[in-house]
Amino acid sequence: MEMTNWRRFWLCLVLALPMLAEMTLMLWHVMLPFSREYSLIATTLIMLIAAKPYIVSAWAAFKRHLANMNTLVAVGTSITYLYSVFAYFTGRAVYFESAAFVLIFVLLGDAMEEKMHANAEAALSKLLDLQAKEAEVKRNGEFIKIPLAEVVPGDMIKVRPGEKVPVDGKVLEGQSTINEAMVTGESMPVKKQPGDSVIGATVNGAGMLLMEAEKVGKDTMLSQIMDVVKKAQNSRAPIQKLTDQISNYFVPIVLILSIATFTVWYLISSDPVQAMLFAVSVVVIACPCALGLATPTALLVGSSRSARLGVLIKDGEVLEKAAKVDALVFDKTGTLTEGHPQVVNQVGDSDALLLAASLEASSEHPLASAIVDQAQKAKLSLLPVANFAAVEGQGVKGLIDGQEVRVGKDEFAGNRIFAKQGEALAKEAKTVVYVQKAGETIGLLALQDPPKAEAKSVIQQLKERKIKTVMLTGDNSAVANAIGQALGLDQVIAGVLPQEKAEVIEELKKTGTVAFAGDGINDAPALATADIGIAMGTGTDVAKEAGGIVLVKNDLKGVLRALDVAKKTFQRIKLNLFWALIYNLIGIPIAAGVLVGVGISLSPELAGLAMALSSVSVVTSSLMLNWVKIAGQAS
Numbered sequence: 001m002e003m004t005n006w007r008r009f010w011l012c013l014v015l016a017l018p019m020l021a022e023m024t025l026m027l028w029h030v031m032l033p034f035s036r037e038y039s040l041i042a043t044t045l046i047m048l049i050a051a052k053p054y055i056v057s058a059w060a061a062f063k064r065h066l067a068n069m070n071t072l073v074a075v076g077t078s079i080t081y082l083y084s085v086f087a088y089f090t091g092r093a094v095y096f097e098s099a100a101f102v103l104i105f106v107l108l109g110d111a112m113e114e115k116m117h118a119n120a121e122a123a124l125s126k127l128l129d130l131q132a133k134e135a136e137v138k139r140n141g142e143f144i145k146i147p148l149a150e151v152v153p154g155d156m157i158k159v160r161p162g163e164k165v166p167v168d169g170k171v172l173e174g175q176s177t178i179n180e181a182m183v184t185g186e187s188m189p190v191k192k193q194p195g196d197s198v199i200g201a202t203v204n205g206a207g208m209l210l211m212e213a214e215k216v217g218k219d220t221m222l223s224q225i226m227d228v229v230k231k232a233q234n235s236r237a238p239i240q241k242l243t244d245q246i247s248n249y250f251v252p253i254v255l256i257l258s259i260a261t262f263t264v265w266y267l268i269s270s271d272p273v274q275a276m277l278f279a280v281s282v283v284v285i286a287c288p289c290a291l292g293l294a295t296p297t298a299l300l301v302g303s304s305r306s307a308r309l310g311v312l313i314k315d316g317e318v319l320e321k322a323a324k325v326d327a328l329v330f331d332k333t334g335t336l337t338e339g340h341p342q343v344v345n346q347v348g349d350s351d352a353l354l355l356a357a358s359l360e361a362s363s364e365h366p367l368a369s370a371i372v373d374q375a376q377k378a379k380l381s382l383l384p385v386a387n388f389a390a391v392e393g394q395g396v397k398g399l400i401d402g403q404e405v406r407v408g409k410d411e412f413a414g415n416r417i418f419a420k421q422g423e424a425l426a427k428e429a430k431t432v433v434y435v436q437k438a439g440e441t442i443g444l445l446a447l448q449d450p451p452k453a454e455a456k457s458v459i460q461q462l463k464e465r466k467i468k469t470v471m472l473t474g475d476n477s478a479v480a481n482a483i484g485q486a487l488g489l490d491q492v493i494a495g496v497l498p499q500e501k502a503e504v505i506e507e508l509k510k511t512g513t514v515a516f517a518g519d520g521i522n523d524a525p526a527l528a529t530a531d532i533g534i535a536m537g538t539g540t541d542v543a544k545e546a547g548g549i550v551l552v553k554n555d556l557k558g559v560l561r562a563l564d565v566a567k568k569t570f571q572r573i574k575l576n577l578f579w580a581l582i583y584n585l586i587g588i589p590i591a592a593g594v595l596v597g598v599g600i601s602l603s604p605e606l607a608g609l610a611m612a613l614s615s616v617s618v619v620t621s622s623l624m625l626n627w628v629k630i631a632g633q634a635s
Helices: 005-028 035-063 069-090 096-129 221-233 238-269 272-285 289-308 317-322 332-336 351-360 368-377 416-427 455-464 477-487 498-509 521-529 541-546 557-591 604-626
Strands: 134-139 142-147 156-159 168-173 176-179 190-192 209-215 311-313 325-330 342-348 386-391 395-400 403-408 431-437 440-448 468-472 491-493 513-518 532-535 549-551
Touching (some): 005 035, 005 096, 035 069, 069 096, 069 238, 096 289, 221 498, 238 272, 238 557, 272 557, 289 311, 289 604, 317 513, 317 532, 317 557, 325 332, 325 498, 332 477, 332 513, 342 351, 342 416, 351 368, 351 440, 416 431, 416 440, 455 557, 468 477, 498 513, 498 521, 521 532, 557 604
Parallel strands (some): 325 468, 325 513, 468 491, 532 549
Antiparallel strands (some): 134 142, 134 156, 311 549, 342 440, 395 403, 403 431, 431 440
16 A cells, blocks of 8 residues: 555654754763664655655756756755765765654645545545435336435426535426525525526425426536636646745756866866865755745744734735735625624514514524524514414514414515615615514514624725725525625625636636635535635535635634735745745855855755755744734734
């Protein structure tokens, strides 16, 4: 069985721990017995365990006349290791630790990437679990249950109350409401009647439906969502391309300079050992230890800092793009809003809420729980109800203290007393419920999925950063525009399906860098398609895997923190790369003996020390991420 990167990493780390202990003790001039021998054996094993993939990759790039980060790792570790073997047998200073720890740090980065891809594959498989396992299909004049894989277009399917819709199709008989939130983002269950379309994996309400299968297998909307996510996730992080570009020029230059150094000093001194020492000093000081540390240490510290702020950064791609976000697109339900309906207005008699909640406690309507919750918040004791009845599409009624009470639409429970208030609230895209007692309307309740408390402030701060704010939702335009206007959004795009969300994102990307924040499975394609996907903490596992950034806390201020911490982490990576290269630009000429005439030179030992100092500077730079100010940081 092939060894994974994680196993390679842990095995190499265990082998390197004694060398790390020796390096620490050397600060107090303490030498461990047989340290040179152990370093030779351990590093040889580490080279055998870890170096092969990088050497193979470097050789493949060389045959195409290219150089990448693997070339840096292969050349740097191989030359340092081979020189150290030579130095060991000739009694000179060795640099086994450099080769060993470069491989360990690079392995850590590869192992993290390996885990990320494994998690993404696991998340996609979770989508399949949302599907029904079987369907009740009419065959030979009677309904029988068959595996979902055997359903074909044209099949007549019975969907009982509370069951999942097996496949995409249309209603033939019956009426019900279906919860489509996991696909469309619609916070309210949608009424379905003959002729209406239904989506596979959505959940049927209280009615019985007879439907015709239209799309099955890979043609269903759920399968299309999976395809979009897979396609968008198979992309390479720009940060890796940046290091490859550096490597493409840096490695050949270092090798040429090393060969030139050997040639010049051999011609000057006629001493091949002296010439080789200068040449090795060039390679040692240019060993990509600092370059190898530049990205993983910044990611490690930045990720740790962001996690404490409630932000998980999953990969390097968001780091580069977060620095130049032009537009931030939000899903509505559960992202900009609370994600469930609430009573937001009460008009009329104070007893209206108590009477409504007493009736709705016996109802299964999606708005009923919101009314009951509001009564519980007000610490009201519900009244007993007799002769309760639900009138389909109208409301509910019953007897309370011997008097008939109705709760529902205006024609069912309303009159003209509260007409103006009701019409005004309806224009704000609120659902208005009237309360009638003994034939007289005593009040009304307005329900809505309200915006989060911090939403308006976050939108304003984004606009101050010159970032365009957009709402992209499957909800109806009246509700979406009302929320958008209240929050001050630049643009509202409503009534879009999951695959259409991805298409809208693609269109927006033509004019700049786009980030998308969402929480549902319906958001997975948009999260994966956007330059930066920000998945809210209450979202589904699939949405979190599709997002490059995950907000652990369901707090919109986390969007500000996410953008800022990603931007500053990437800036730190660029700073680290800059300092790593500066060390080389300064150190390589000295290592090559350019300043020998003025008494300044670098032996391989000093070159190794300079290389170590460059690594220390990079680590220190990365650690400073713990103290940089992050916008939107929770107090």
